[in-house]
Amino acid sequence: xxxxxxxxxxxxxxxxxxxxxxxxxxxxxxxxxxxxxxxxxxxxxxxxxxxxxxxxxxxxxxxxxxxxxxxxxxxxxxxxxxxxxxxxxxxxxxxxxxxxxxxxxxxxxxxxxxxxxxxxxxxxxxxxxxxxxxxxxxxxxxxxxxxxxxxxxxxxxxxxxxxxxxxxxxxxxxxxxxxxxxxxxxxxxxxxxxxxxxxxxxxxxxxxxxxxxxxxxxxxxxxxxxxxxxxxxxxxxxxxxxxxxxxxxxxxxxxxxxxxxxxxxxxxxxxxxxxxxxxxxxxxxxxxxxxxxxxxxxxxxxxxxxxxxxxxxxxxxxxxxxxxxxxxxxxxxxxxxxxxxxxxxxxxxxxxxxxxxxxxxxxxxxxxxxxxxxxxxxxxxxxxxxxxxxxxxxxxxxxxxxxxxxxxxxxxxxxxxxxxxxxxxxxxxxxxxxxxxxxxxxxxxxxxxxxxxxxxxxxxxxxxxxxxxxxxxxxxxxxxxxxxxxxxxxxxxxxxxxxxxxxxxxxxxxxxxxxxxxxxxxxxxxxxxxxxxxxxxxxxxxxxxxxxxxxxxxxxxxxxxxxxxxxxxxxx
Amino acid sequence: xxxxxxxxxxxxxxxxxxxxxxxxxxxxxxxxxxxxxxxxxxxxxxxxxxxxxxxxxxxxxxxxxxxxxxxxxxxxxxxxxxxxxxxxxxxxxxxxxxxxxxxxxxxxxxxxxxxxxxxxxxxxxxxxxxxxxxxxxxxxxxxxxxxxxxxxxxxxxxxxxxxxxxxxxxxxxxxxxxxxxxxxxxxxxxxxxxxxxxxxxxxxxxxxxxxxxxxxxxxxxxxxxxxxxxxxxxxxxxxxxxxxxxxxxxxxxxxxxxxx
Numbered sequence: 001x002x003x004x005x006x007x008x009x010x011x012x013x014x015x016x017x018x019x020x021x022x023x024x025x026x027x028x029x030x031x032x033x034x035x036x037x038x039x040x041x042x043x044x045x046x047x048x049x050x051x052x053x054x055x056x057x058x059x060x061x062x063x064x065x066x067x068x069x070x071x072x073x074x075x076x077x078x079x080x081x082x083x084x085x086x087x088x089x090x091x092x093x094x095x096x097x098x099x100x101x102x103x104x105x106x107x108x109x110x111x112x113x114x115x116x117x118x119x120x121x122x123x124x125x126x127x128x129x130x131x132x133x134x135x136x137x138x139x140x141x142x143x144x145x146x147x148x149x150x151x152x153x154x155x156x157x158x159x160x161x162x163x164x165x166x167x168x169x170x171x172x173x174x175x176x177x178x179x180x181x182x183x184x185x186x187x188x189x190x191x192x193x194x195x196x197x198x199x200x201x202x203x204x205x206x207x208x209x210x211x212x213x214x215x216x217x218x219x220x221x222x223x224x225x226x227x228x229x230x231x232x233x234x235x236x237x238x239x240x241x242x243x244x245x246x247x248x249x250x251x252x253x254x255x256x257x258x259x260x261x262x263x264x265x266x267x268x269x270x271x272x273x274x275x276x277x278x279x280x281x282x283x284x285x286x287x288x289x290x291x292x293x294x295x296x297x298x299x300x301x302x303x304x305x306x307x308x309x310x311x312x313x314x315x316x317x318x319x320x321x322x323x324x325x326x327x328x329x330x331x332x333x334x335x336x337x338x339x340x341x342x343x344x345x346x347x348x349x350x351x352x353x354x355x356x357x358x359x360x361x362x363x364x365x366x367x368x369x370x371x372x373x374x375x376x377x378x379x380x381x382x383x384x385x386x387x388x389x390x391x392x393x394x395x396x397x398x399x400x401x402x403x404x405x406x407x408x409x410x411x412x413x414x415x416x417x418x419x420x421x422x423x424x425x426x427x428x429x430x431x432x433x434x435x436x437x438x439x440x441x442x443x444x445x446x447x448x449x450x451x452x453x454x455x456x457x458x459x460x461x462x463x464x465x466x467x468x469x470x471x472x473x474x475x476x477x478x479x480x481x482x483x484x485x486x487x488x489x490x491x492x493x494x495x496x497x498x499x500x501x502x503x504x505x506x507x508x509x510x511x512x513x514x515x516x517x518x519x520x521x522x523x524x525x526x527x528x529x530x531x532x533x534x535x536x537x538x539x540x541x542x543x544x545x546x547x548x549x550x551x552x553x554x555x556x557x558x559x560x561x562x563x564x565x566x567x568x569x570x571x572x
Numbered sequence: 573x574x575x576x577x578x579x580x581x582x583x584x585x586x587x588x589x590x591x592x593x594x595x596x597x598x599x600x601x602x603x604x605x606x607x608x609x610x611x612x613x614x615x616x617x618x619x620x621x622x623x624x625x626x627x628x629x630x631x632x633x634x635x636x637x638x639x640x641x642x643x644x645x646x647x648x649x650x651x652x653x654x655x656x657x658x659x660x661x662x663x664x665x666x667x668x669x670x671x672x673x674x675x676x677x678x679x680x681x682x683x684x685x686x687x688x689x690x691x692x693x694x695x696x697x698x699x700x701x702x703x704x705x706x707x708x709x710x711x712x713x714x715x716x717x718x719x720x721x722x723x724x725x726x727x728x729x730x731x732x733x734x735x736x737x738x739x740x741x742x743x744x745x746x747x748x749x750x751x752x753x754x755x756x757x758x759x760x761x762x763x764x765x766x767x768x769x770x771x772x773x774x775x776x777x778x779x780x781x782x783x784x785x786x787x788x789x790x791x792x793x794x795x796x797x798x799x800x801x802x803x804x805x806x807x808x809x810x811x812x813x814x815x816x817x818x819x820x821x822x823x824x825x826x827x828x829x830x831x832x
Contacts, residue, residue: 086788087789101774109796117795378747455744458744
């Protein structure tokens with residue numbers, strides 16, 4: 001709660017809101033006060049009202065996106081009533097997830113001064129502020145760069161600098177790291193920490209626990225309401241409560257819950273609390289796990305013909321930058337592979353070689369022993385399905401049914417056969433009953449599953465998915481990954497590109513780690529997560545539970561595994 | 573892929589006042605436009621070549637060489653075939669080619685490539701921000717000028733999205749090269765719809781982000797970069813106007829046209 005001696009930055013009084021075209025309330029009776037200089041993180045499932053809340057703070061709602069608003073909003077003591085969004089720019093800065101849509105200029109300096117020009121800041125003042133804003137986000141020396149040539153993390157930092165230059169007292173971030181790779185996320189969290197020290201008032205909507213840990217308060221929203229508002233340590237410890245509201249709790253909270261540990265709010269404290277209760281003589285049991293991994297790659301049999309095999313691929317783009325250097329990969333019929341690495345490390349380029357979207361400049365790719373260069377795209381597509389990262393790059397049809405039927409139609413399948421395939425694909429992804437629905441009106445998670453269904457209908461032997469969980473909330477991520485696990489158990493080979501450590505650990509069997517166009521590691525996941533130096537080099541880290549287990553000398557891949565390894569002996 | 577034709581080089585043309593660049597471009601457009609005969613078109617083309625060299629913009633011409641070639645060949649062929657009048661030098665069924673027609677077609681081809689060249693000189697030396705500035709200086713409302721330049725900036729973005737969509741649909745067995753022209757056009761629906769919907773979504777996101785950055789604030793705008801009007805600007809503008817005036821005069825007295 002706000003200390004009485006601190007001035008109020010934000011005060012929401014019984015704020016409710018419904019978008020003009022919807023009956024349901026997006027926000028329900030929100031009461032919230034944020035003090036000047038406070039950092040508040042907001043978490044919750046998709047549809048909880050987080051983004052609407054953020055947009056209310058700079059008048060995007062309802063001035064830009066109209067609807068029925070009741071209750072009151074005060075910013076720095078002033079009620080928000082008739083202001084336009086632009087009039088709020090120097091008071092409340094809003095940085096959103098989509099950094100591409102926030103950049104308008106041809107070089108970095110122009111981007112930073114754009115807003116200042118709109119607000120009539122004198123040129124001399126702009127010349128003072130621009131370097132400061134760029135320094136605050138670590139983009140000094142980038143002044144003349146074209147924003148389109150920056151990495152995702154750099155683009156998002158530039159969007160932040162452009163907002164900072166307007167000198168708002170309050171900054172609102174709406175999922176600033178969702179579309180970034182691990183290094184990009186770290187860059188943004190570092191900027192947030194610096195801004196917090198500077199005394200900005202920060203409201204941060206995030207799925208990442210790291211953003212919650214930095215905050216003074218953590219708010220959980222659910223179905224338009226604030227269901228919890230407390231210190232991050234207190235809220236993050238409530239594992240069941242978080243799960244119930246669609247937020248993935250930290251692994252340590254679930255460990256603490258399983259073992260009845262009190263007040264363990266960091267990995268160190270959790271380790272200490274466990275050690276106090278755990279007899280080192282029992283470590284033998286942990287060794288059993290490592291020796292008998294539950295998920296070992298199904299086939300390491302080199303004699304059988306692989307499904308897809310890439311041999312010493314080399315590829316560079318027209319710009320001359322090498323994207324792949326001497327990359328080899330064998331994919332067997334029952335593999336579940338996680339392809340990980342920084343953005344720009346060559347993951348997507350490699351994946352596009354596996355179905356012939358790209359052809360290597362040297363080396364070759366074979367499908368069942370036949371060179372992809374000799375096969376028409378249609379033949380390859382029937383065996384290798386590729387789901388692009390953004391489902392909106394493929395969805396075009398008027399109904400869900402037509403969308404899924406597009407693939408079978410292209411293969412000129414018989415009507416009965418096509419109908420049967422569409423039905424079973426929709427069944428697999430849980431969209432049965434929505435055949436007549438307009439795909440563009442579905443939620444992000446449903447569109448992502450529709451994209452999967454449209455490739456499943458072609459009955460591929462290998463399904464490649466580029467970041468299938470990005471932009472989904474925790475429940476939707478689980479749904480997507482459980483779907484892939486089911487397909488895998490039915491005999492499909494799966495390859496996912498992902499940045500999410502827990503997704504890798506809980507679902508994949510084999511890890512392929514890439515960096516700078518080369519494969520750094522290819523083998524069982526458990527072995528990969530033991531390679532601390534390699535992971536650090538590729539800016540990837542094992543999930544929290546794995547890191548905790550490694551302190552006890554084994555490499556668990558899930559909280560359940562960890563609990564079993566330690567719990568069994570405790571009860572014995 | 574570099575997004576713009578702009579090439580950052582320290583040349584005298586780059587340093588010109590943006591308004592002068594716009595007006596100068598218009599002058600050369602006029603000069604090129606009023607020519608008809610190759611003898612009249614060639615000096616303008618030569619002048620524009622000098623400008624391209626001064627702007628160090630030849631890499632852009634090389635990038636677009638296919639466009640230059642296509643425009644040249646297509647224009648030449650079409651005007652040769654459709655030119656009416658003059659003494660025929662070759663008659664073959666409905667095809668009738670005259671010496672005047674050949675000269676006219678050559679002049680047209682040079683003229684259109686010259687117009688392209690003028691555009692390249694401008695785009696290679698002018699940042700989008702300068703373009704917007706110049707448009708407001710010649711009387712266009714800021715919002716309109718900014719929107720136009722933003723549209724420029726988005727072209728490569730949508731081309732990029734189009735390429736991704738084509739790949740995504742090829743993964744679903746989509747084949748571009750089947751059927752006749754009409755069937756092919758209909759087959760482009762799976763590409764056009766996602767690109768179009770993406771454009772709408774993006775426009776929406778950008779509009780919100782623009783307002784959050786103060787676009788349309790109820791305040792007097794200021795400008796970060798000030799473009800002084802130097803003596804060199806006056807000289808350049810005078811030269812460009814002189815070229816345009818000379819050519820308009822020549823054209824008025826019929827010296828630039830091909831006699832029928």
